[in-house]
Amino acid sequence: MEVLEKKYPVDAKEYKLYEEVGEGVSATVYRALCIPFNEVVAIKVLDLERCNNDLDGIRREVHTMSLIDHPNVLRAHCSFTAGHSLWVVMPYMAGGSCLHIMKSTYPEGFEEPIIATLLRETLKALVYLHAHGHIHRDVKAGNILLDSNGTVKVADFGVSACMFDTGDRQRTRNTFVGTPCWMAPEVMQQLHGYDFKADIWSFGITALELAHGHAPFSKYPPMKVLLMTLQNAPPGLDYERDKRFSKSFKELVAACLVKDPKKRPTSEKLFKHPFFKHAKSSDFVARSILDGLPPLGERFQMLKAKEADLLVQNKDLYGDKDQLSQQEYIRGISAWNFNLEDLKNQAALIQDDDNNLIEENPNLGLKDRLDEQSVHTDKPSSEGTIHSNTSDSHEDGFDDLDSLEGSLASFPIQPLQALKGYFDIGEDDMKSIRYKNASLTDAEINFSKTENEQVGRTNGDNLVRSSSLPQFVNAGQKKALSGPLLYENYPEFDMSGYIRSFWKECNWDNMQPRHPADRNYSGPISYRQRRDTNNNTLVEDSSEGAVVKRKGRFQVTSADVSQKGQICLSSGSTAGLMPPYLSASTILPTLQYVLQQNNLQRDELIKLIKHVELGNICESADATSNGISQLGVAWHWSGKSVDCYSDTFLAHGCRMSTQHDARHEPLGTTPGKCRLGDRKSV
Ligand SMILES: Nc1ncnc2c1ncn2[C@@H]1O[C@H](COP(=O)(O)OP(=O)(O)OP(=O)(O)O)[C@@H](O)[C@H]1O
Numbered sequence: 001m002e003v004l005e006k007k008y009p010v011d012a013k014e015y016k017l018y019e020e021v022g023e024g025v026s027a028t029v030y031r032a033l034c035i036p037f038n039e040v041v042a043i044k045v046l047d048l049e050r051c052n053n054d055l056d057g058i059r060r061e062v063h064t065m066s067l068i069d070h071p072n073v074l075r076a077h078c079s080f081t082a083g084h085s086l087w088v089v090m091p092y093m094a095g096g097s098c099l100h101i102m103k104s105t106y107p108e109g110f111e112e113p114i115i116a117t118l119l120r121e122t123l124k125a126l127v128y129l130h131a132h133g134h135i136h137r138d139v140k141a142g143n144i145l146l147d148s149n150g151t152v153k154v155a156d157f158g159v160s161a162c163m164f165d166t167g168d169r170q171r172t173r174n175t176f177v178g179t180p181c182w183m184a185p186e187v188m189q190q191l192h193g194y195d196f197k198a199d200i201w202s203f204g205i206t207a208l209e210l211a212h213g214h215a216p217f218s219k220y221p222p223m224k225v226l227l228m229t230l231q232n233a234p235p236g237l238d239y240e241r242d243k244r245f246s247k248s249f250k251e252l253v254a255a256c257l258v259k260d261p262k263k264r265p266t267s268e269k270l271f272k273h274p275f276f277k278h279a280k281s282s283d284f285v286a287r288s289i290l291d292g293l294p295p296l297g298e299r300f301q302m303l304k305a306k307e308a309d310l311l312v313q314n315k316d317l318y319g320d321k322d323q324l325s326q327q328e329y330i331r332g333i334s335a336w337n338f339n340l341e342d343l344k345n346q347a348a349l350i351q352d353d354d355n356n357l358i359e360e361n362p363n364l365g366l367k368d369r370l371d372e373q374s375v376h377t378d379k380p381s382s383e384g385t386i387h388s389n390t391s392d393s394h395e396d397g398f399d400d401l402d403s404l405e406g407s408l409a410s411f412p413i414q415p416l417q418a419l420k421g422y423f424d425i426g427e428d429d430m431k432s433i434r435y436k437n438a439s440l441t442d443a444e445i446n447f448s449k450t451e452n453e454q455v456g457r458t459n460g461d462n463l464v465r466s467s468s469l470p471q472f473v474n475a476g477q478k479k480a481l482s483g484p485l486l487y488e489n490y491p492e493f494d495m496s497g498y499i500r501s502f503w504k505e506c507n508w509d510n511m512q513p514r515h516p517a518d519r520n521y522s523g524p525i526s527y528r529q530r531r532d533t534n535n536n537t538l539v540e541d542s543s544e545g546a547v548v549k550r551k552g553r554f555q556v557t558s559a560d561v562s563q564k565g566q567i568c569l570s571s572g573s574t575a576g577l578m579p580p581y582l583s584a585s586t587i588l589p590t591l592q593y594v595l596q597q598n599n600l601q602r603d604e605l606i607k608l609i610k611h612v613e614l615g616n617i618c619e620s621a622d623a624t625s626n627g628i629s630q631l632g633v634a635w636h637w638s639g640k641s642v643d644c645y646s647d648t649f650l651a652h653g654c655r656m657s658t659q660h661d662a663r664h665e666p667l668g669t670t671p672g673k674c675r676l677g678d679r680k681s682v
Pocket residue numbers: 021022023024025026027028029042044074090091092093094096097100138142143145155156158334
């Protein structure tokens with residue numbers, strides 16, 4: 001006999017709204033009573049006027065929510081409009097989201113059996129969604145809801161997509177949605193679209209979120225999250241504090257967080273991972289983490305009050321202008337707003353965050369701190385080497401940002417299309433550039449427009465290169481070379497290595513130049529870590545030569561050390577390493593932005609170097625030099641070369657050798673050339 005489906009009323013009068021239990025970017029969620037059924041439900045109220053006319057998106061969410069039928073996917077009972085709002089009626093999940101539970105009671109994250117259970121149930125939902133052609137696109141703890149019995153349901157299809165929804169059944173997407181911290185690199189890049197593997201990345205990030213209480217990089221503003229996700233090694237359970245987690249958990253995370261989506265397992269395959277043997281029943285979840293919690297509405301109010309307090313504190317620190325930006329990023333934003341003011345605000349927040357990173361973890365040992373820093377100090381910074389402005393007003397740290405104004409003003413609405421110009425480069429594409437004797441001028445840049453256009457085609461991009469590049473990339477070649485690049489004042493500093501290190505870090509696994517053998521990097525440091533999804537071990541990047549020195553996430557390869565630092569922009573052989581449109585003037589704004597971000601990290605490294613010099617770190621006899629070498633690596637890598645030379649290496653009288661055995665050798669430069677503090681006059 002056919003079971004008649006319960007028909008929920010589609011009239012607001014039939015519901016009684018109780019307290020607020022959740023808030024998203026576009027909606028408020030209430031506990032409510034469905035009067036005719038005397039049943040408690042949740043109603044998500046979307047203000048249609050606040051939804052930027054994204055009615056299609058809303059329609060899609062409601063449609064998806066009504067079609068799905070799986071115990072781990074939150075299904076909408078019904079939906080209807082009421083005035084300017086859309087009401088979506090759904091089962092009430094009294095436990096709230098995993099994010100809320102962590103924020104209120106488990107700020108350090110959950111125990112492993114809980115994580116395994118939550119993840120297994122979430123994965124069941126993903127297996128179902130993927131099998132039915134849906135990509136969720138916003139998997140995160142905030143969208144994993146629990147009912148009072150500990151049953152997990154994945155919610156929020158606001159950004160979900162159907163892989164079969166285009167006429168040609170194209171299986172990839174080309175739109176930019178999701179929440180930055182959880183967003184897969186390929187979603188950020190929008191190079192070749194993406195598919196359901198993007199959910200697997202987000203699932204891996206969610207695993208880390210459940211383990212730590214927050215997602216990696218969650219303290220950073222979106223632009224930095226984006227750069228870190230693209231440039232850093234994938235995050236993992238690698239720190240001292242992660243010792244408590246099992247090998248299988250670490251392997252699961254590593255399997256999901258592979259930058260190349262092709263190497264990530266499908267949800268179905270992942271479901272067979274041994275980690276899920278640790279999973280328990282939903283009852284266990286209810287007993288372990290829900291028992292004794294105040295009602296959801298109360299918790300929500302408490303959290304709101306806490307956030308309001310934080311905002312007040314931050315308002316004192318940053319002023320009114322930053323409030324919106326703060327608010328967005330404290331909550332873990334889902335929306336992107338890339339106007340210049342926001343970028344400035346976000347960049348201005350970074351230093352404080354970097355401080356917090358240390359302050360928040362007073363129990364971290366030196367190694368942890370160094371590791372934390374090493375993860376975040378991922379790219380070279382240009383201070384002391386590239387300068388746009390020699391005026392005295394540098395102290396406030398905003399000059400560089402101001403100088404970005406012209407460039408960032410032309411940032412397109414989808415910023416990654418702009419950054420794409422920096423990331424999507426093959427070695428062949430770089431052949432047309434010519435530099436002479438390290439003096440970079442417009443006349444010496446032979447920029448071939450035809451070749452550049454060709455690049456877009458040969459790379460099979462979804463977007464036409466010329467239109468996807470920000471205006472400043474081309475315009476900058478005409479304007480920005482009027483002085484800032486005075487690196488010839490610093491013959492010790494390998495400008496090309498610097499730019500290429502930066503460049504190299506912008507490339508990742510599947511974006512290597514097409515002829516790796518031709519690569520001729522002289523940048524001394526490589527910071528890369530590949531995870532092989534099959535055996536989950538770290539794999540050396542053989543294209544760069546054997547690893548001759550490694551500590552933590554840093555490694556020095558023979559290819560790195562076989563080349564002496566040299567000013568190479570003049571060299572024909574290295575010319576091919578620069579993309580045709582990546583002149584110094586075009587990357588300058590980005591470098592300046594990066595520079596702004598890395599100031600404190602540099603200071604921290606200098607402090608650590610001093611710490612090591614003072615013998616405050618006890619390692620084996622040989623380890624002191626290793627430590628210095630490693631810090632030298634971090635130093636060079638962070639690109640603060642001039643300062644660090646003067647502060648530490650001149651004092652020490654040695655620098656990281658470029659010989660194969662990575663010994664130290666005399667610095668060969670005079671202290672007068674680069675004193676600490678010289679950077680401002682560079
Ligand atoms: N059915 C439900 N029962 C209980 N709480 C819910 C329910 N649905 C949502 N919530 C709560 O409301 C919050 C916001 O809901 P939702 O994520 O759907 O809104 P959103 O605008 O799409 O948010 P975002 O885009 O930030 O993810 C959730 O994080 C959750 O805490």
